[in-house]
Amino acid sequence: MQRIEWPTTEWQAGDPAALRMDAEKLSELEGIIKTDYGNINGIVVVRNGYMAYEKYYNGYGPDDTHHVASVTKSIISALIGIALDAQYINHIDQKVLDFFPEYVPDAADRQKQVITIRHLLTMTAPYAFEDWHEPLDIMCMQPDWVKYTLDLLGQKGEIGAFKYSTAGAHLLSAIITRSTGKSAREFANERLFKPIGMKEIPDYEMKSFGFDDLFGKAVKGWVNDPSGNSTGGWGLTLNARDMARFGFLYLNGGIWDHAPIISKTWIDESTAMNPNKYGYLWWLGDEDGTFAYLALGDSGNVICCIPEKSLVVAIASAFMLNPRDRWTLIKEHILPALID
Incomplete structure (x- = not known):
């Protein structure tokens, strides 16, 4: 379909048939979500740039924001790309320690000195902790999260091996601030959110740094650390329509209007398939010939982009341990609604 209006101020709803989607199959989603995916608060399905389906649950609506957890990482990835485009950052293989000249590493710790932005983006920097056992709670109790993470960085393991690190994403946020002079929140508002019609994120002062403030019911806007750095690995709140806007920007190759x-x-580069199935802070999938890249957050917060199908699925969810996999919902109930 020819793009007439961009959804900068408002998403345009499209007739499913005109968007080559089966309205009857889409209508089945509501019952399935209520039965099997009870912590989903909002879902937006966009095809060919128009909203084919939108539904809210549990008392939420289109303007309500949700803590999207690790979806924040994919936003940070976009901001690194924007900072590179604007030459705030020289190149992706720039050394991490270049941005923190005040930090003096142990002379014997050679690995720390050669770790680059690329390693942080691809989760291939080494740390002392075991896979999926990152001591994030300890970082959150520190007065200086960046110093704590730089201390962790480069210990044990080998550069190039995949090890998922939320603290590493936080270093990328600090790098954005060191290179642009603005917090990731401020830089995103100016260079990403505002231009594509996403709601600007206000500056909420952190009253304290307890669990609820950082991860729980008190999370609002975009959480920051005690030094004022926006959290790089979690802590951003978005509504489902704005999640879809971000996915649609990527489907359009970074062009908006x-x-x-x-x-x-x-x-x-960010979404190129590789053996780790992880790009630059994006998860990658290829199943039955369907390639997708996904911003994934705890509790089932997802921005799923399927370029070959011109499809974006944005799902905002409430906190829940071990929710049902959203890819199953997309694969079994949204992809079959496509008429190709």
């Missing part, structure tokens, strides 16, 4: 927001080269 004829204006370049992020370079297509960065998006292609």
Whole structure:
């Protein structure tokens, strides 16, 4: 379909048939979500740039924001790309320690000195903790999260081996601030959120740094650490429509209403399939010939982009341990609604 209006101020709803989607199959989603995916608060399905389906649950509506957890990481990835495009950052293989000249590493710790932005983006920097056992709670109790993470960085393991680290994503947020002079929140508002019609994130002062403030019911806007750095690995709140806007920007190669927001080269690099199935802070999937890249957060917060199908699925969820896999919902109930 020819793009007439961009959803900068408002998403345009499209007739499912005109968008090559089966309205009857889409209508089955509501019952399935209520029965099997009870912590989903909002879902937006966009095809060919138009909203084919939108539904809210548990008393939520289109303007309500949700803590999207690790979906924040994919936003940070976009901001690194924008900072590179604007030459705030020289290149992706720049050393992490270049941005923290006040930090003096142990001379014997050679690994720490060669770790780059690329390693942080691809989760291939070494740390002392075991896989999936990152001591994030300890970081959150520190007065200086960046110093704590730099201390962790480079210990044990080998550069190049995949090890998922939320603290590493926080270093990327600090790198954005060191290179641009703005917090990730401020930089995102100016260079990403506002241009594509996402709600600007206000600056909420952190009253304290307990669990509820950082992860729980008190999370609002975009959480920051005691030094004022926006959290890089979690802590951002978005509504489902804005999650879909971000996914649609990526599907369009970084162009929004004829204006370049992020370079297509960065998006292609960020989402290129590799053996780890993890790009630049994006999860990658290829099942039955369907390639997808996903911003994934705890509790089932998802922005799923399927370029070949011109499809974006944004799901905002309430906190829940071990929710049902959203890819199952997409694969079994949304992809079959496509008419190709």
